[in-house]
Amino acid sequence: MGGRETDVVLLDENGIRSDGRKVNETRKVTIKVGVLKNADGSAYIEFGGNKILAGVFGPRDVHPKHMSNPDTGILRVRYHMEPFSVSERKNPAPSRREIEISKVLKEALEPAVILEKFPRTAIDVYLEVLQADGGTRCAALDAASVALADAGIPMRDMVCSCAAGKAADTLILDVNNEEDQAGQADMPIGYMPNFGKITLLQLDGVLTTDEFKKCIELGIEGCKQVYEIQKNALREKYFSSGDNN
Amino acid sequence: MKNLESKKRYVLPGDFITTAPLRLQDNVVLEGKRIISTTIGLSDVSADSVRVISLNGIYMPKIDDLVIGTIQSIFGNSWFADINSCYQGMLLGQDVFGRGSYPTTSEMKERLDKGDIIFARIANSDRQREPLISIADKNLGKIDSGELIKIPPTKIPRLIGKHGSMIQTIEASTNATITVGQNGFIVVSCDETNGLLKALAAIRMVDEQAHLVDLTDKVKKMLEYNGV
Amino acid sequence: MANLSIIDKLKRSKILDLLQEGKRIDDRALDEPRPLVIDTGVIPHANGSARARLGDTEVVSGIKVQPDKPFPDMGDKGIFICTAEILPLAHPSAETGPPQPNVIEIARVVDRGIRESGMIDLSQMVLQKDKSVIGVFADNVVTDHDGNLFDACSYAAVAAIITSKIPKWEMKDDKPVLIEDQASDTPITTIPISVTMGLIGEFIIVDPNLDEWECLDARITITTNSDGNIVALQKGGSDGFSLEQLVKCAELSIAIGKKIRDIIKQATEGSK
Numbered sequence: 103m104g105g106r107e108t109d110v111v112l113l114d115e116n117g118i119r120s121d122g123r124k125v126n127e128t129r130k131v132t133i134k135v136g137v138l139k140n141a142d143g144s145a146y147i148e149f150g151g152n153k154i155l156a157g158v159f160g161p162r163d164v165h166p167k168h169m170s171n172p173d174t175g176i177l178r179v180r181y182h183m184e185p186f187s188v189s190e191r192k193n194p195a196p197s198r199r200e201i202e203i204s205k206v207l208k209e210a211l212e213p214a215v216i217l218e219k220f221p222r223t224a225i226d227v228y229l230e231v232l233q234a235d236g237g238t239r240c241a242a243l244d245a246a247s248v249a250l251a252d253a254g255i256p257m258r259d260m261v262c263s264c265a266a267g268k269a270a271d272t273l274i275l276d277v278n279n280e281e282d283q284a285g286q287a288d289m290p291i292g293y294m295p296n297f298g299k300i301t302l303l304q305l306d307g308v309l310t311t312d313e314f315k316k317c318i319e320l321g322i323e324g325c326k327q328v329y330e331i332q333k334n335a336l337r338e339k340y341f342s343s344g345d346n347n
Numbered sequence: 348m349k350n351l352e353s354k355k356r357y358v359l360p361g362d363f364i365t366t367a368p369l370r371l372q373d374n375v376v377l378e379g380k381r382i383i384s385t386t387i388g389l390s391d392v393s394a395d396s397v398r399v400i401s402l403n404g405i406y407m408p409k410i411d412d413l414v415i416g417t418i419q420s421i422f423g424n425s426w427f428a429d430i431n432s433c434y435q436g437m438l439l440g441q442d443v444f445g446r447g448s449y450p451t452t453s454e455m456k457e458r459l460d461k462g463d464i465i466f467a468r469i470a471n472s473d474r475q476r477e478p479l480i481s482i483a484d485k486n487l488g489k490i491d492s493g494e495l496i497k498i499p500p501t502k503i504p505r506l507i508g509k510h511g512s513m514i515q516t517i518e519a520s521t522n523a524t525i526t527v528g529q530n531g532f533i534v535v536s537c538d539e540t541n542g543l544l545k546a547l548a549a550i551r552m553v554d555e556q557a558h559l560v561d562l563t564d565k566v567k568k569m570l571e572y573n574g575v
Numbered sequence: 576m577a578n579l580s581i582i583d584k585l586k587r588s589k590i591l592d593l594l595q596e597g598k599r600i601d602d603r604a605l606d607e608p609r610p611l612v613i614d615t616g617v618i619p620h621a622n623g624s625a626r627a628r629l630g631d632t633e634v635v636s637g638i639k640v641q642p643d644k645p646f647p648d649m650g651d652k653g654i655f656i657c658t659a660e661i662l663p664l665a666h667p668s669a670e671t672g673p674p675q676p677n678v679i680e681i682a683r684v685v686d687r688g689i690r691e692s693g694m695i696d697l698s699q700m701v702l703q704k705d706k707s708v709i710g711v712f713a714d715n716v717v718t719d720h721d722g723n724l725f726d727a728c729s730y731a732a733v734a735a736i737i738t739s740k741i742p743k744w745e746m747k748d749d750k751p752v753l754i755e756d757q758a759s760d761t762p763i764t765t766i767p768i769s770v771t772m773g774l775i776g777e778f779i780i781v782d783p784n785l786d787e788w789e790c791l792d793a794r795i796t797i798t799t800n801s802d803g804n805i806v807a808l809q810k811g812g813s814d815g816f817s818l819e820q821l822v823k824c825a826e827l828s829i830a831i832g833k834k835i836r837d838i839i840k841q842a843t844e845g846s847k
Binding site: 160161162163172173216219220221222223251252253254255256257258259260294295296297333336337340341 | 387434501
């Protein structure tokens with residue numbers, strides 16, 4: 103981040119971005135529920151060029167035993183990128199970046215997941231990035247929340263996620279890879295839509311206080327759009343042959 | 348009836364159900380004054396209470412539930428059984444051999460070994476330890492033959508039907524014996540392969556279409572059609 | 576149906592009983608592999624990619640092509656490296672962490688089939704002899720595990736390699752420099768196909784699913800090339816084969832390999 107010099111035009115004179123979007127438009131998002139046979143819950147998301155699989159197991163026994171908590175269940179999240187998911191082949195072993203993202207995603211989901219009902223157990227969320235295209239953590243969080251619901255894990259709310267940022271001195275929704283590389287700010291947001299609670303927030307880049315507020319507002323709009331797509335994906339699996347709704 | 352039906356709505360986790368001061372039953376939480384669903388299911392608001400009938404929840408042991416389990420291990424004086432929950436059911440040796448008895452592991456193995464299937468009652472369940480199960484009552488104990496299958500435990504009430512109507516329908520037209528555990532495990536046994544396959548198909552249909560209203564009729568039709 | 580599972584303890588005897596009648600637990604013939612579906616180009620950012628679904632076993636393979644140093648005594652050849660990982664979401668028993676011996680075996684068997692068949696003409700992938708060559712990395716990730724990961728990984732990797740493109744590099748000041756938009760097809764000489772067979776009792780079954788896999792006495796993976804020759808073998812499991820059984824396995828691997836080669840050829844044709 104930091105406004106590197108580039109010959110890419112991030113925003114043309116008509117306010118159109120390098121990939122043809124308007125400033126307040128997200129990339130195309132599609133979600134499919136229940137794509138894996140063995141996982142208790144699963145989802146596949148395509149968020150622009152991001153392709154991510156989410157699988158949930160549990161509640162189940164905790165190994166090693168000492169990690170278990172007699173009063174509550176625990177949530178474990180693993181965010182992992184495949185060697186072929188990025189332009190230069192990635193070493194399959196987890197990097198510091200992946201470990202940090204795993205942690206912030208866990209903490210973004212924890213406020214929503216009702217863990218107290220399952221003492222001594224673990225709920226495992228596995229997020230596998232098959233192709234990365236900027237904004238993988240938001241897309242992974244969107245898929246994780248859907249997979250948790252698909253696994254029947256009780257939740258106070260869904261968690262939906264989208265980034266907002268700044269490129270060519272303009273606030274933009276859903277920062278893509280190019281804009282992340284050459285733009286001025288990238289701020290991934292995770293949001294519990296029915297509680298109005300922000301559970302994931304990071305920022306790379308520079309914003310004024312006023313821009314910061316506007317950027318969050320813009321990001322929340324994106325989150326709400328993704329929330330509708332999450333709901334439709336779940337309805338598709340669970341309610342589609344019904345005559346209700 | 349119609350009035351009640353109209354209050355049932357499909358809901359997802361986080362969906363707002365109602366604000367009325369009502370008794371909270373399954374799969375709902377109170378957030379301020381708002382009652383919110385915590386699962387994928389059908390909201391059910393009655394005169395004094397509110398719940399969500401889950402479409403995909405996990406089995407949590409409740410005292411006096413009748414469950415099917417498979418013996419996983421013998422440890423000390425207890426058997427441990429998979430009861431399709433995040434906790435294993437613990438069956439004490441003395442439940443089978445009588446109070447004050449201390450059977451050896453080989454004696455226990457002889458009675459119930461790894462992989463054996465039992466029909467059991469949840470005798471005790473709290474947050475502190477593994478749920479206790481018992482096979483001491485009549486009709487309970489080892490199940491000797493049949494196919495063990497699994498459906499989401501939330502769909503078991505649907506499989507049983509009102510006063511057992513659904514399960515009786517399936518048994519009557521297939522000559523199968525179906526033992527249903529409230530934990531989602533089911534054992535189907537039938538002397539004829541055809542009847543077995545039909546019974547399995549009917550159970551699968553309940554699993555896939557549990558949220559539809561006229562399910563019993565549909566299952567009946569399917570069973571009749573296949574019977575021709 | 577995904578939710579039905581047979582009582583564990585009875586599984587092996589049930590499977591054996593059925594085999595006596597010439598039947599399998601999922602209604603296949605003994606020499607019948609599960610349906611194979613290959614989708615190519617599933618990871619557009621990779622240099623080649625494919626998803627193989629063999630019954631309910633699913634593998635995604637991605638190819639990355641990049642300049643590398645040659646192996647010490649093979650300065651006149653490009654390098655090929657194949658890996659495998661069972662993702663933890665593929666099965667409740669799959670674990671995170673460094674790869675276990677069984678997964679390393681899968682990667683090496685897939686690698687050997689491709690390498691020994693000479694599928695990729697690595698001699699065409701030298702930028703500067705002994706200094707800089709092109710490396711082809713085939714990374715396989717298992718996303719759903721229902722047995723026989725050997726063949727599923729192998730089919731995904733082979734299909735991904737067939738559809739892959741090699742970017743062009745030129746040496747400048749002893750360093751490879753990428754020439755944009757000049758990728759060419761990967762030089763393919765033959766299509767190696769592995770066929771894995773299991774032994775249960777006296778029966779040989781092709782492409783065991785996970786229920787069967789857990790009851791195998793022994794197994795063998797035989798890889799054949801487009802000419803119908805055997806190019807790599809791997810026996811596994813804690814029992815052995817008789818000579819007659821091995822001859823039968825070899826014949827099966829050639830006959831079935833041919834059919835699977837046709838499926839992969841067809842799936843990869845459009846994307847070349």
